[in-house]
Amino acid sequence: MFPKTADQTAAPPIPARNPGSNAGKSVLGTDLKITGEIVTSGAVEILGEVDGNIAADALTVGHEGRVSGAVRATNVEVRGRLDGRVDSESFTMRSTSQVLADVSYTSLVIESGAQIEGRFSKPAR
Template sequence: MFTKTEPMTSPNAPARPGANSKSVLAADLRIVGEITSSGQVEVMGEVEGNLVAKGLVIGAEGRVSGTVNSDIVEVKGVLNGSVKSQSFALRSTAEVQADVTYSTLTIESGAQIEGKFALNK
């Protein structure tokens, strides 16, 4: 199931497609291929392939395998592949096997990580 929410705007505000939007990929959804979004993507199901978005949240039951390019990444589930981000956060339930490039890194106690981490220069 796909859902996309748009923030409420005043009637006089100019339309900005995708600005501040959020797409949720439900737990019963499996996608193989590329995903591109100008807003935030929340993965509750499974994605295999490239994912480009302003923000990415991988839910506790979510799985992403592939290349991720996102300003903000928060992992609660499983991530395998490579990541380029400004802010990368691993929550306590995260399982990550990836090469990660980041500017800001947060790792909560309990997170399982394996891979190469490099600071953006």
Template sequence: MFSKTADPTAAPPRPSMGGGSNTRSILAADLKITGDIRSTGSVEVLGEVDGTLTAQSVLIGSDGRMIGDISAEEVEIKGHHEGRVASQGFTLRASAEVKADIGYSKLVIESGAQIEGRFYRNKV
């Protein structure tokens, strides 16, 4: 019959900042970032980044642009990237335009992708 209701003046609960690898950050198409970005989860670049990007996984969308270094377990590029990449799994989609030196353990390049640079396989 009786129940306790939440205090309407209390602050809402805050989301956990645990930093697990299940977090996902999306950098929107209208966003331009200059500087370093670090995440323990995945980062999706739809806008422009000029700097370094370190994350569990990185996706550069079709209209995304990145100038700088990427370090991630998995990297997928559909847009434009100039710089260096250190990854375990590296995927270039057909729409990709890349000028980079790329370290990888697993490599996928779709027909139509444009690449200028060097590839080197990570030592096991």
């Protein structure tokens, strides 16, 4: 039902917001594990586990949440664990976060206590 993509290096593009759509916030609960790709023009909050690529307007990884794969989102906030690659405009790591990723960002916030391993790059504008 949710096939895992072979290429974990790049998330799909974020779909354009349709003015007539009801894209809001989707919450994936703590008891949910998804293997595959998530694509939305809205926001996603991960409280469970996702093994695959995510493309969204906004992504929040909750305290118990785990994401392993490529992420492309305008705004990313991590409170749990994120492994992979991230392309974002705004990237925020809360004090409880564990990030093992290569992150591309425009705006970056890292709270004291956050655990980081990876590379951060800010594209020239």
